[in-house]
Amino acid sequence: xxxxxRKFKENAHDAMQDENLRAALGRVKQGFxxxxxxxxxxxxxxxxxxxxxxxxxxxxxxxxxxxLEYFERKVIEAGGHVHWCSTAKEARDxxxxxCRDVDAKTVTKGKSxxxxxxxxxxxxxSQGVEPIxxxxxxxxxxxxxxxxxxxxxxxxxxxxxxVTELFHEHHQQYGYTEREEDAEKLVGEARAxxxxxxxxxxxxxxxxxxxxxxxxxxxxxxxxxxxxxxxSLAKTHIAVASIEKVIPTLEDVSTVMxxxxxxxxxxxxxxxxxFSTGPKRSDDIDGPENFHVVLLDGGRSEMIGTELQELxxxxxxxxxxxxxxVYHAVGGHSYGWVYPGxxxxxxxxxxxxxxxxxxxxxxxxxxxxxxxxxxVRIPLPKILRFWREKAFEQxxxxxxxxxxxxxxxxxxxxxxxxxxxxxxxxxxxxxMSGKKGKIRSLPFNNGWTAVRDLPAPQGATFxxxxxxxxxx
Amino acid sequence: MSxxxxxxxxxxxxxxxxxxNRPSVGFAAVKLLEEAGCRVVVPDAQTCCGQPAYxxxxxxxxxxxxxxxxxxxKGYRYVVAPSGSCAxxxxxxxxxxxxxxPDILLEAEELAARTHELVSFLNDIADFEPDDVKLDKKIxxxxxxxxxxEMKVKQQPRDLLGEVDDxxxxxAEDREACCGFGGTFCIKYSEISEEMxxxxxxxxxxxxxxxxxxxxxxxxxxxxxxLSRKGHKMKVLHIAEILAGMGDKPGIGEGQS
Numbered sequence: 001x002x003x004x005x006r007k008f009k010e011n012a013h014d015a016m017q018d019e020n021l022r023a024a025l026g027r028v029k030q031g032f033x034x035x036x037x038x039x040x041x042x043x044x045x046x047x048x049x050x051x052x053x054x055x056x057x058x059x060x061x062x063x064x065x066x067x068l069e070y071f072e073r074k075v076i077e078a079g080g081h082v083h084w085c086s087t088a089k090e091a092r093d094x095x096x097x098x099c100r101d102v103d104a105k106t107v108t109k110g111k112s113x114x115x116x117x118x119x120x121x122x123x124x125x126s127q128g129v130e131p132i133x134x135x136x137x138x139x140x141x142x143x144x145x146x147x148x149x150x151x152x153x154x155x156x157x158x159x160x161x162x163v164t165e166l167f168h169e170h171h172q173q174y175g176y177t178e179r180e181e182d183a184e185k186l187v188g189e190a191r192a193x194x195x196x197x198x199x200x201x202x203x204x205x206x207x208x209x210x211x212x213x214x215x216x217x218x219x220x221x222x223x224x225x226x227x228x229x230x231x232s233l234a235k236t237h238i239a240v241a242s243i244e245k246v247i248p249t250l251e252d253v254s255t256v257m258x259x260x261x262x263x264x265x266x267x268x269x270x271x272x273x274x275f276s277t278g279p280k281r282s283d284d285i286d287g288p289e290n291f292h293v294v295l296l297d298g299g300r301s302e303m304i305g306t307e308l309q310e311l312x313x314x315x316x317x318x319x320x321x322x323x324x325x326v327y328h329a330v331g332g333h334s335y336g337w338v339y340p341g342x343x344x345x346x347x348x349x350x351x352x353x354x355x356x357x358x359x360x361x362x363x364x365x366x367x368x369x370x371x372x373x374x375x376v377r378i379p380l381p382k383i384l385r386f387w388r389e390k391a392f393e394q395x396x397x398x399x400x401x402x403x404x405x406x407x408x409x410x411x412x413x414x415x416x417x418x419x420x421x422x423x424x425x426x427x428x429x430x431x432m433s434g435k436k437g438k439i440r441s442l443p444f445n446n447g448w449t450a451v452r453d454l455p456a457p458q459g460a461t462f463x464x465x466x467x468x469x470x471x472x
Numbered sequence: 473m474s475x476x477x478x479x480x481x482x483x484x485x486x487x488x489x490x491x492x493n494r495p496s497v498g499f500a501a502v503k504l505l506e507e508a509g510c511r512v513v514v515p516d517a518q519t520c521c522g523q524p525a526y527x528x529x530x531x532x533x534x535x536x537x538x539x540x541x542x543x544x545x546k547g548y549r550y551v552v553a554p555s556g557s558c559a560x561x562x563x564x565x566x567x568x569x570x571x572x573x574p575d576i577l578l579e580a581e582e583l584a585a586r587t588h589e590l591v592s593f594l595n596d597i598a599d600f601e602p603d604d605v606k607l608d609k610k611i612x613x614x615x616x617x618x619x620x621x622e623m624k625v626k627q628q629p630r631d632l633l634g635e636v637d638d639x640x641x642x643x644a645e646d647r648e649a650c651c652g653f654g655g656t657f658c659i660k661y662s663e664i665s666e667e668m669x670x671x672x673x674x675x676x677x678x679x680x681x682x683x684x685x686x687x688x689x690x691x692x693x694x695x696x697x698x699l700s701r702k703g704h705k706m707k708v709l710h711i712a713e714i715l716a717g718m719g720d721k722p723g724i725g726e727g728q729s
Contacts (some may be wrong), residue, residue: 009661016667034527235484277516325650329667363661365654365668366527367617382568385527401528401660409525409533412488414539415517422492437727447659451666452697455493462486462495466514 001121001147005336005354008359012330018448020159021331028156033324035266036373043262053256054377058311060247061304067213068295069244074216074412078278088118091296095120095238095413097203099129100238104202107195110150110220110227111135113151113316114240114296115352116338120205131205132197136190136228143170147334151338152264152318157331160186179310194226204288206235206253206276208241209260209315214249216292217277221260228274237276237288242296253459257365259375264317299351307386311347313376320370321378326363342370346383354387358396418465426457444462475509480483482510483548485541485587487558488520489689492633494724496516500716501554506577508598510550517544521561522602523555527655531569538566542579549598553585554712555688559589564622576723589619589688590712595628601635607719608638612681613711614672614695615648629711642679646671653694669698676706683707683723685714688711696724 004011013019022159053173060067085091090313091114096158099107107124109115109131121131122141133142137155141148143166148154155163160183162216166188168179174193179386180186180342198204206227213400218239220227231237247253280287280363284330319339321327332340337348345360361384370380433439448454459465481507505512522537541562545551553559566580566628579585584689594600611633620624652668654656674696684706686692696708707723 009663012664016663047718054644062484215710249602257487325668326650326664327669329664363657363664365617365650365652365657365665367650367654368621369617369648371648372621385529388529389531392531401656405525405528405530405533405656408531409537412519412522412525413533413536415519415540415544418519428493435727437722438697438725440701447662448697451701452669453700453725454559455693455696455700457493458495462491462494462498463514463516465495466498 001116002260003198003337003356005348005352005357005360008334008336008363011334011336012363015334015400016329017180019159020162024157024159024332025328028100028150028153028322028439029328032265032318034321036263036322039262039266039268043258046259046262049255049259050377053259053315053375054313055087056247058378060300061244063314064243064246064301064304065449068243069250071211071213071246073215074179074213075278075291075293076216078216078291079281080216080278083292084383086297088296091118091240091294091298092120094294095240096124096127096129098125098236098238098290100288102202104129104236106130106132106197106201107203107205108198108230108234109138110204110206110222110230111138111154112205112240113148113338114207114242115205116148117298118240118296120240124218132194132201134186134194134198134230135222136224136226138200139190139194140166142166142220146401148177150318150321151316151339151343152360198233200230201230201234202433203236203238204230204232204239205238206231208221208239208245208293210253210256211246212250212253212275213246213277215277217275219253219273219275221257221273223265223271226273228272231274231276235288236290236292237279238292238294239276240296242298243300260315260317263319263373263375303350308350308383311343311350311383313378314343314347319373319375323369323373325365325367325369333465334461342380342384343378346378346380346387349387349390354390354394355396358387359389361385362391362397390407407423414467418462422461423464426459426461429454429457430459432456436465474597478509478548480510482552483510483545484512484514484645485521485545485551485553485562486514486556487553487555489693491691492494492555494710495621495690496718496721497554497636497710498608500712501552502714504590504594504600504631504712505552505598507603508594508600509608510598512677513548514550514647514700515544520580523560523561524655526561526565526569527628533714534599535569537578538569538580539649541567542576542583545583545586546579548588549591549628552585552590552593553587554590554710555690556589556623556625556724557688557690559587560618560622562587563726570592570654574677589623589625591632592628594634595639595716600632602715602717604637605635605663605715606637607714609640609682609719610640610680611683611685611714612642612676613647614676614684614686614691616686616691616715617650623692625687627671632715633666633711639714644679649673651691651694653690655690658694663673665694666698669694673699673704677704681706682715683709685709685711
């Protein structure tokens with residue numbers, strides 16, 4: 001997808017004017033946060049499970065090569081194929097080749113952020129293969145020709161009325177000529193349209209929440225069951241996943257799953273949890289004839305052993321964005337690349353470059369709620385700060401901001417000059433405020449007074465007054 | 473009743489905002505600490521904890537400033553700041569800052585162990601309760617992010633406010649959500665910050681409280697500044713001022729007259 005992170009401020013400005021989006025984000029804020037809080041409160045061992053999940057993921061990252069090769073061996077034993085792809089391009093080409101080998105015309109897709117990351121849909125379309133999203137949210141944004149704005153609720157920014165219009169526009173060809181306004185009936189309409197697509201698709205592509213090393217299985221969790229139909233009805237199933245999704249055992253999957261849905265939607269479990277192990281065996285009643293796993297590195301192996309390694313623990317639950325006041329204000333599209341919210345702000349600079357994405361780690365008040373709710377305890381604020389330091393080192397960002405900090409730093413390191421400066425500053429500000437106790441505009445740096453009054457200093461500084469009191 | 477900290481030396485980390493903008497918070501802190509029996513000293517060589525530089529990515533300036541603070545506060549039994557944010561900087565972030573500098577790390581960790589946020593220090597360590605303080609007002613308390621999440625200050629301010637005679641505490645919706653201050657964030661991303669502070673003040677106003685309070689002056693200046701810009705009359709005070717019996721003095725951003 002086109003990266004627009006550089007224009008974060010403009011994106012955010014536009015987003016905050018969009019009343020539909022504001023209404024939608026209000027629902028994210030209320031719904032997801034309450035649900036997660038309740039789910040966490042109902043499980044006494046929830047905090048322990050977070051620790052265990054963190055430790056499992058850390059163990060994997062310390063032994064990534066071992067578990068990936070183990071996984072590959074097991075996939076092959078089960079009759080499947082594993083394709084190792086360093087880059088997005090390699091992954092796209094690999095997927096296209098598999099599609100071409102079975103002469104695929106249409107491809108159904110379960111929800112997958114990795115296929116967003118590699119821009120698969122546009123690519124397949126350009127090569128004459130039609131991708132059809134089957135997750136309802138993904139289907140809606142595919143019709144709208146938009147990227148997802150949330151990693152688990154891709155169409156969370158859309159209102160019901162907008163969906164009515166989209167379906168009306170795109171479903172007339174299937175005989176749905178009336179505008180449908182009832183939510184349940186809209187779902188029914190999408191379901192009926194998609195049912196047909198599952199059966200006729202040549203290839204089904206899904207993501208994977210887990211790649212289970214001990215069995216060579218890929219696992220997905222969904223609430224709609226669309227993933228199951230996608231991967232079992234087409235003759236060829238391609239699971240696309242990034243390398244850090246590997247996990248040692250089914251037991252480990254069970255542990256992480258106990259925090260995944262609770263953190264994401266507040267459910268104890270998602271409605272469907274599906275494991276795929278190899279193609280259809282002779283005594284299976286259904287399943288795909290071919291089973292492929294496309295493993296994407298996409299810059300992740302470079303993060304191992306660096307300050308960014310902990311980001312690879314992410315299980316893509318979306319809790320960080322659900323609880324982020326900046327995400328609540330600006331929505332997912334403002335971030336300008338695939339991953340929004342705190343995880344995007346921490347990850348995207350690595351993926352698209354800090355120069356392009358410098359706003360993302362800066363646009364945070366460091367409130368810390370993301371880290372507070374992250375099921376695998378990723379220290380997101382710390383990683384955002386890491387990027388700020390990188391940007392500062394490389395002199396990326398507006399010069400005046402930098403000078404401001406440097407000038408202030410000069411004084412802060414020298415207490416007695418600092419004392420003189422603050423003494424003077426306080427008098428000037430006090431004078432400017434008159435008797436009102438506040439200043440409505442400043443001749444410089446108006447980011448503060450653009451939206452709020454500046455409370456004026458009371459008078460002499462504390463240090464001055466303290467000295468007097470102590471009789472020094 | 474004996475006071476656990478009778479005559480114990482406590483160094484006050486004034487914080488740059490209190491020093492410049494609202495010295496009355498510093499004097500309220502001194503009064504409270506003295507009432508708790510402490511002997512308060514204010515080290516001369518202090519300026520700021522270094523957060524503006526730290527959060528702007530200027531690690532090298534931050535380290536220099538942190539070294540100043542470590543030097544200035546050497547040897548005191550306790551270091552107390554009327555701010556969760558500045559105390560959190562010293563307690564949580566100084567050790568991280570010098571993680572690869574073993575000589576200073578030891579001192580940073582030692583300072584971190586002695587450093588406390590004012591309200592939790594008064595409640596948990598000094599065993600303090602406001603005595604004979606009265607304020608016949610409805611109050612709502614904003615949980616500042618650093619106090620709440622870095623310093624685990626949650627129940628202590630509520631307990632202490634509960635000891636003020638006639639004071640009624642009314643809890644606001646989303647009281648644990650950020651007010652949009654975030655240091656330089658509120659200047660660099662003022663439009664997003666505006667959205668956040670508007671959410672905050674609408675929740676605060678819904679309580680119909682007379683006064684909003686918190687333990688961090690940065691948040692309070694942000695909230696007061698936005699309330700004032702929008703023409704709302706809710707009074708804004710630092711919790712130290714309320715506990716020290718200064719609740720009837722002009723609020724943040726009000727004229728002294």
